[in-house]
Amino acid sequence: AQSVTQPDARVTVSEGASLQLRCKYSYFGTPYLFWYVQYPRQGLQLLLKYYPGDPVVQGVNGFEAEFSKSNSSFHLRKASVHWSDWAVYFCAVSISGGNYKPTFGKGTSLVVHP
Amino acid sequence: GPKVLQIPSHQIIDMGQMVTLNCDPVSNHLYFYWYKQILGQQMEFLVNFYNGKVMEKSKLFKDQFSVERPDGSYFTLKIQPTALEDSAVYFCASRGQGANTGQLYFGEGSKLTVL
Numbered sequence: 001a002q003s004v005t006q007p008d009a010r011v012t013v014s015e016g017a018s019l020q021l022r023c024k025y026s027y028f029g030t031p032y033l034f035w036y037v038q039y040p041r042q043g044l045q046l047l048l049k050y051y052p053g054d055p056v057v058q059g060v061n062g063f064e065a066e067f068s069k070s071n072s073s074f075h076l077r078k079a080s081v082h083w084s085d086w087a088v089y090f091c092a093v094s095i096s097g098g099n100y101k102p103t104f105g106k107g108t109s110l111v112v113h114p
Numbered sequence: 115g116p117k118v119l120q121i122p123s124h125q126i127i128d129m130g131q132m133v134t135l136n137c138d139p140v141s142n143h144l145y146f147y148w149y150k151q152i153l154g155q156q157m158e159f160l161v162n163f164y165n166g167k168v169m170e171k172s173k174l175f176k177d178q179f180s181v182e183r184p185d186g187s188y189f190t191l192k193i194q195p196t197a198l199e200d201s202a203v204y205f206c207a208s209r210g211q212g213a214n215t216g217q218l219y220f221g222e223g224s225k226l227t228v229l
Contacts, residue, residue: 042223043120099145100216101159104149
């Protein structure tokens with residue numbers, strides 16, 4: 001079965017600084033990978049998704065992520081963080097033969113300081 | 115973008131009572147999911163549903179849980195009877211077919227508090 005590890009429960013950055021949120025997945029084949037963001041008291045919103053193809057995918061609000069098969073990773077990046085990015089970020093993996101149900105990581109809480 | 119609506123947004127009930135959580139999925143979507151999120155923790159898969167049938171369920175989907183989508187209306191999650199450990203936020207999701215296969219659209223969640 002597939003799994004996702006987000007090793008950082010909490011990341012703190014200053015506004016304007018660059019950001020990387022880490023995600024490692026476990027799956028033998030080629031997965032579909034997603035990053036979702038959850039703002040306080042809201043549902044999940046899709047930031048970006050990876051389907052087999054270009055390893056670097058662009059998302060909304062300046063986010064991008066890079067798929068690495070050799071490292072089994074799908075790290076999320078942003079060049080300059082804004083205070084409105086303060087939220088919890090979830091990495092998820094799904095597979096075509098598994099009803100496409102995503103398996104989520106435990107999430108990384110992003111705190112942005114002025 | 116496509117929206118999944120969930121009703122109610124918050125429900126407080128006494129242990130042992132029945133609760134029904136309603137989900138209005140994205141129009142023309144055919145695959146439906148329920149996830150459970152306990153405060154501050156990760157989203158856990160409960161069940162997915164297609165063509166009137168449960169396709170897959172997790173060990174969290176206890177015997178007291180049931181899902182249905184009568185006559186193409188709301189996709190519902192019913193818990194009867196409820197237990198204290200059912201307190202959580204329940205997220206509904208739906209997906210379609212075609213170019214975006216694999217992408218789930220989530221609602222804003224129904225927070226259930228069991229007293």
